[in-house]
Amino acid sequence: MSATQQRGRLALRPQDFPADFLFGAATASYQIEGAVSEGGRTPSIWDTFCATPGRIRGGDTGEVACDHYHRTREDIALMRELGIGAYRLSLAWPRILPGGGDRVNPVGLAFYDRLVDDLLEAGITPWITLYHWDLPQPLEDAGGWPTRDITDRFASYAATAAGALGDRVHDWITLNEPWCSAFLGYGSGIHAPGRVDPADAVRASHHLLLAHGKAVEAVRSAAPQARVGITLNLYPVTPADDRDTSHDLARRLDGLHNRWFLDPVFRGSYPEDVLADLDPVLERGWLHEGDLEVISAPLDFLGVNYYTRHNVRSSPYPGTNLADFSGRYLPRAVNGWEVDPDGLSEVLTRVSRDYTGIPLYITENGSAWEDEVGADGSVDDPERTAFLVDHLRACLDARAEGANLAGYFAWSLLDNFEWAEGFATRFGLVHVDYETQRRTMKSSGRWYSGFIGEHRTGILTA
Ligand code: FCB
Numbered sequence: 001m002s003a004t005q006q007r008g009r010l011a012l013r014p015q016d017f018p019a020d021f022l023f024g025a026a027t028a029s030y031q032i033e034g035a036v037s038e039g040g041r042t043p044s045i046w047d048t049f050c051a052t053p054g055r056i057r058g059g060d061t062g063e064v065a066c067d068h069y070h071r072t073r074e075d076i077a078l079m080r081e082l083g084i085g086a087y088r089l090s091l092a093w094p095r096i097l098p099g100g101g102d103r104v105n106p107v108g109l110a111f112y113d114r115l116v117d118d119l120l121e122a123g124i125t126p127w128i129t130l131y132h133w134d135l136p137q138p139l140e141d142a143g144g145w146p147t148r149d150i151t152d153r154f155a156s157y158a159a160t161a162a163g164a165l166g167d168r169v170h171d172w173i174t175l176n177e178p179w180c181s182a183f184l185g186y187g188s189g190i191h192a193p194g195r196v197d198p199a200d201a202v203r204a205s206h207h208l209l210l211a212h213g214k215a216v217e218a219v220r221s222a223a224p225q226a227r228v229g230i231t232l233n234l235y236p237v238t239p240a241d242d243r244d245t246s247h248d249l250a251r252r253l254d255g256l257h258n259r260w261f262l263d264p265v266f267r268g269s270y271p272e273d274v275l276a277d278l279d280p281v282l283e284r285g286w287l288h289e290g291d292l293e294v295i296s297a298p299l300d301f302l303g304v305n306y307y308t309r310h311n312v313r314s315s316p317y318p319g320t321n322l323a324d325f326s327g328r329y330l331p332r333a334v335n336g337w338e339v340d341p342d343g344l345s346e347v348l349t350r351v352s353r354d355y356t357g358i359p360l361y362i363t364e365n366g367s368a369w370e371d372e373v374g375a376d377g378s379v380d381d382p383e384r385t386a387f388l389v390d391h392l393r394a395c396l397d398a399r400a401e402g403a404n405l406a407g408y409f410a411w412s413l414l415d416n417f418e419w420a421e422g423f424a425t426r427f428g429l430v431h432v433d434y435e436t437q438r439r440t441m442k443s444s445g446r447w448y449s450g451f452i453g454e455h456r457t458g459i460l461t462a
Helices: 047-050 072-082 106-123 139-143 151-164 180-189 199-223 244-267 272-278 290-296 341-354 380-399 417-426 443-461
Strands: 022-026 084-090 125-131 171-176 228-233 237-239 301-305 309-313 324-325 360-364 405-411 430-433 436-441
Touching: 022 125, 022 199, 022 360, 022 443, 047 072, 047 139, 072 106, 072 436, 072 443, 084 171, 084 405, 106 125, 106 151, 125 151, 125 199, 151 199, 151 272, 171 180, 171 199, 171 301, 180 199, 180 228, 180 244, 199 228, 199 290, 228 244, 228 360, 237 244, 244 309, 301 341, 341 360, 341 380, 380 405, 380 443, 436 443
Parallel strands: 022 084, 022 405, 084 125, 125 171, 171 228, 228 301, 237 309, 301 360, 360 405
Antiparallel strands: 309 324, 430 436
16 A cells, blocks of 8 residues: 555554654744833834734734743743744844844844743754744835845844854744745735735745845854755645636646745746746846846755645636635634645645755644633643644655655744734644733643653653
């Protein structure tokens, strides 16, 4: 029986993951830190976006969020309780370089410096993402990601961060999900800065990729032993019916979501069919000679964020271009995302087969449920545990099919500020009561901790 035929049948046993497989959890600065005007931090595009009425569900903001800025010790204690080997955090650019200029803010840097030391002391390896969406507002005012100059600003920020922390931090992720920054930020406008202009969105995507390439070089020069990668949000895109129009829609969406980022990073070219699709919106001059060489600088790993699949059919109404994200009649999490673990193994095997043999790390995977604190103070979330079990099993399936998967970071350590969805959508292994900032390990967190513990014991007794 081939590994494909066995899909879904592999038991989930911690010992089936190799001894050096990394189990971690992830967060992002704006989603947890709060303290937005403390320690010399200046506004990011998310502060501005949150202050704009109607942008965020319930009018929520990241002003306080999980107050992590003042509670790092407590949160590291939770990480220890989970037993994670690695913690993926992101740096707030406007904390380190207020206003996005060249002046380094020692207080901002000291915050991360201490955090890194405390993590290392707790035996947890810090993984740093340089950009998880909190662009300094003045850089947006100067044109934002659609402007080419920003790529040099990002490279110099990367050099500063790696210069300060690179003696202790070895794993660096340049960007988190550039698709979201470009197409949600400048295309649909549902994320900060909330602009709606297709040409700007495409230009932004190119400058994000170029900034990534320049940052790879900057991090390596500042910290020669660094391992550098990028995190992409990859979705399998499948046609929901057999009509040619649905197949073409799936091709276009796969092109813009997945291949538009994978191809330049791993092949040094943009996909021809997507270039043709975008021709009507693209203005000349956005791609300079040599850009693709910079973008395709060899990487040490690829970070993959996986949440769901896009199963799409074209609208049956003639003359319209609309996609119908029909789904596959699978259970849905509270935010509407279908739970589709097979999609995770498909994504991982595709990347390994078609693009690269470098190690892959799932840098985010998780789900949102109606978590409630019970009368006894506990939070029981069996759906999240089941999600973890099914997706970890999908990781084993992908490994059995040859994917070079080396680690898994759950999203998220804590419930947090879920961007335009505000605080209503909870993804944490740990529940946060936003009134009191009380943290409660959910039953899924306890399950994950037991699983990681067994994996570690297996290693120690092997
Ligand atoms: C991803 C983001 C992350 C979080 C999850 C649910 O797209 O990278 O910050 O919001 O979705």
